[in-house]
Amino acid sequence: MNQTETALQAQRRADAPLHGPEAFAAMRRAGQLTAQALDLLAEHVRPGVTTEFLDNLVFDFAQSRGAYPAPLLYRGYPKAICTSINHVVCHGIPNDKPLREGDVVNIDVTLILDGWHGDSSRMFFVGEVPRRAQRLCDITYEALLRGIGAVRPGGSTNEIGAAIQSFAESERCSVVRDFCGHGLGRVFHDAPTILHYVEPSYNVPLKPGMLFTVEPMINLGRPHVKVLSDGWTAVTRDRSLSAQFEHTVGVTETGVEIFTLSPKGYDKPPYDIVR
Ligand code: MF3
Ligand code: CO
Ligand code: CO
Numbered sequence: 001m002n003q004t005e006t007a008l009q010a011q012r013r014a015d016a017p018l019h020g021p022e023a024f025a026a027m028r029r030a031g032q033l034t035a036q037a038l039d040l041l042a043e044h045v046r047p048g049v050t051t052e053f054l055d056n057l058v059f060d061f062a063q064s065r066g067a068y069p070a071p072l073l074y075r076g077y078p079k080a081i082c083t084s085i086n087h088v089v090c091h092g093i094p095n096d097k098p099l100r101e102g103d104v105v106n107i108d109v110t111l112i113l114d115g116w117h118g119d120s121s122r123m124f125f126v127g128e129v130p131r132r133a134q135r136l137c138d139i140t141y142e143a144l145l146r147g148i149g150a151v152r153p154g155g156s157t158n159e160i161g162a163a164i165q166s167f168a169e170s171e172r173c174s175v176v177r178d179f180c181g182h183g184l185g186r187v188f189h190d191a192p193t194i195l196h197y198v199e200p201s202y203n204v205p206l207k208p209g210m211l212f213t214v215e216p217m218i219n220l221g222r223p224h225v226k227v228l229s230d231g232w233t234a235v236t237r238d239r240s241l242s243a244q245f246e247h248t249v250g251v252t253e254t255g256v257e258i259f260t261l262s263p264k265g266y267d268k269p270p271y272d273i274v275r
Contacts, residue, residue, distance in 0.1 A: 018207060026114055029113055030113040030248075039266050058081050062111050081109050082108040089244070121245060151214070156205050164197070175219075175223060181212055182212060217244040
């Protein structure tokens, strides 16, 4: 359709798109490839390895499978993946600095396969990590699962936010407000917006066929972030540790399907590497 768009059409366009069985099948394939890339990364994260090396690994993996890393050149982003270390909240840019024993790093992979986006991130331990870092990763993973557990037809986005926020805050952690989950499919960032906290002024009813990410960022300290001068790297203002896990999910007739589950069971660190 072209020419004049009525207000009603504009409203519908702004709504979260509903997808059918073929889209779900394509999202399963894109999601599984993304999860395989994260499984591969688990075998390479160790002290001395650079995030640039990990970036190349995912680029080559994608290319060999006929996929493309969505972040690369997305709004000028320079790399294939995001690597966010310690107090970096998200969108850390891979570089030639070696990872150090005790670091915790979020690696966020988005692969486009046959036009569909699989978007997932996990935390990784670099050697032995401090107890408080392990605790934060455990809490953040549990927050992700609780958020996904709230996804159901007839539910709403604020039920996801409530599940995440109430759990994280009961553990004396804070939920980042400045970044959110998002609808996706053929588009990387689409409606609906998935907030990881309760916002009464924004609440979208969940319907079968919706596709989106749940990707809570949880801090040990205060929730506030700032973006560094590279225009991407977001860090905690108080330099407290931050963690994040992300899955791509779909709302089904009866509940939720997770597209990005690890084939190897590498759900949460430390990963018991199968070589
Ligand atoms: N994968 C991130 C997300 O979860 C987005 C990264 S976009 C980039 O939405 F440009 F920063 F890479
Ligand atoms: Co995402
Ligand atoms: Co992501």
